[in-house]
Amino acid sequence: MTVKRITFLQELLGLLGLGGRLGLSWISSAEAQKFVQVVTDFTQKIKSLGPNPLSAFPEKRKAAAAGLLLEQSSVMPA
Amino acid sequence: MNNKVKAWLEDGTIDVFLGYKEVDHHPLPYCFTKERLDEVDDLLLSPARYSLEKIATHMTDEEPDIKIGMLARDCNSRALNVLYLWNQLNPDNVRTVNVNCCPSRLKEHGDCSYLEPETVGAYKRRVGVDNNLALKDVEAYDETERLDRWMYEFQKCIKCYGCRNICPVCFCKECSLEHDELVRTGPLLPDVPVFHMVRAVHMAGRCIDCGLCEAACPMDIPLRLLYQKVNQIVMDLFDYKTGTSVEQPPFSILGDTVTLEPKPIEPLKVINNE
Ligand code: SF4
Ligand code: SF4
Ligand code: SF4
Numbered sequence: 001m002t003v004k005r006i007t008f009l010q011e012l013l014g015l016l017g018l019g020g021r022l023g024l025s026w027i028s029s030a031e032a033q034k035f036v037q038v039v040t041d042f043t044q045k046i047k048s049l050g051p052n053p054l055s056a057f058p059e060k061r062k063a064a065a066a067g068l069l070l071e072q073s074s075v076m077p078a
Numbered sequence: 079m080n081n082k083v084k085a086w087l088e089d090g091t092i093d094v095f096l097g098y099k100e101v102d103h104h105p106l107p108y109c110f111t112k113e114r115l116d117e118v119d120d121l122l123l124s125p126a127r128y129s130l131e132k133i134a135t136h137m138t139d140e141e142p143d144i145k146i147g148m149l150a151r152d153c154n155s156r157a158l159n160v161l162y163l164w165n166q167l168n169p170d171n172v173r174t175v176n177v178n179c180c181p182s183r184l185k186e187h188g189d190c191s192y193l194e195p196e197t198v199g200a201y202k203r204r205v206g207v208d209n210n211l212a213l214k215d216v217e218a219y220d221e222t223e224r225l226d227r228w229m230y231e232f233q234k235c236i237k238c239y240g241c242r243n244i245c246p247v248c249f250c251k252e253c254s255l256e257h258d259e260l261v262r263t264g265p266l267l268p269d270v271p272v273f274h275m276v277r278a279v280h281m282a283g284r285c286i287d288c289g290l291c292e293a294a295c296p297m298d299i300p301l302r303l304l305y306q307k308v309n310q311i312v313m314d315l316f317d318y319k320t321g322t323s324v325e326q327p328p329f330s331i332l333g334d335t336v337t338l339e340p341k342p343i344e345p346l347k348v349i350n351n352e
Binding site: 004005007008009011012015016017018019053054057 | 213217222233271282308311331
């Protein structure tokens with residue numbers, strides 16, 4: 001069930017364009033090596049994906065609003 | 079149809095009948111009763127569409143034994159199935175008059191006016207998500223573009239809760255969307271995309287693709303498309319076809335226990351027929 005739940009979220013986030021940032025692994029307390037490996041791999045993966053794209057949105061929003069204003073003013077010159 | 083409804087009301091098969099009546103040239107949801115039997119002649123079929131089953135749920139909250147009749151298109155019937163499964167309504171207390179259905183991916187023909195493709199403006203087409211697109215078209219955008227487009231849509235949200243309020247299968251006594259730990263209440267703007275994602279996750283196994291949320295959304299956010307994705311995943315992963323029958327168990331992606339502290343919310347008012 002957990003696998004499916006996480007797959008569900010991965011796919012949903014994928015639709016938004018936030019794919020690859022959610023992982024799931026089973027590691028027992030006896031598997032220190034595996035733990036290190038999984039965490040290192042995932043850290044690298046996240047790093048290569050770059051910062052959370054959502055954090056850019058307040059800025060993008062302002063830019064988009066400015067773009068819209070420009071567009072409108074070019075249609076209706078003052 | 080009208081005679082059947084009259085007969086049901088008269089012989090006590092049902093206490094009330096939920097349908098539509100034209101008021102000031104608007105087809106509005108209306109509750110017909112035995113006391114005013116003549117009004118049944120004004121019972122209207124088309125093109126109105128509303129989640130009558132939601133009104134039925136609210137009525138049942140107030141009066142658990144009330145026997146309710148209602149007009150049911152295919153979307154209403156699917157919603158009823160979900161409500162039966164979740165013990166929100168008792169099938170023994172509900173009688174339906176089945177009528178023609180709206181067009182959807184589940185059924186092509188219909189006469190419901192609300193799902194005619196809308197005209198989408200040029201700006202929205204360029205930067206947002208066209209409500210008329212199919213899922214695969216949206217998924218064809220590359221990752222960055224997809225995020226930009228969805229965020230353009232979500233950022234328009236004015237947190238009016240209209241999508242939840244109209245939704246026939248949103249019946250929770252305490253809604254996560256008004257739980258400050260999850261989604262900030264009060265001041266605008268809503269947390270995006272958290273607000274919409276929380277709701278999307280909840281629609282797993284519940285959304286019956288009626289599209290009323292999208293029709294209700296004042297900001298024209300393509301919510302139906304979002305929940306269609308949810309439905310698609312639920313179907314692919316869990317082989318669960320929401321609302322198609324009452325033979326399947328209720329489905330919840332969240333599991334059985336909820337650990338948040340319950341918080342009282344104002345009870346929703348039943349539409350007043352006086
Ligand atoms: S949004 Fe979620 S918590 Fe709120 S009523 Fe709908 S299903 Fe319940
Ligand atoms: S389409 Fe929208 S209103 Fe209809 S069941 Fe799904 S979430 Fe609710
Ligand atoms: S109906 Fe639209 S604007 Fe209102 S809360 Fe829902 S998504 Fe936001």
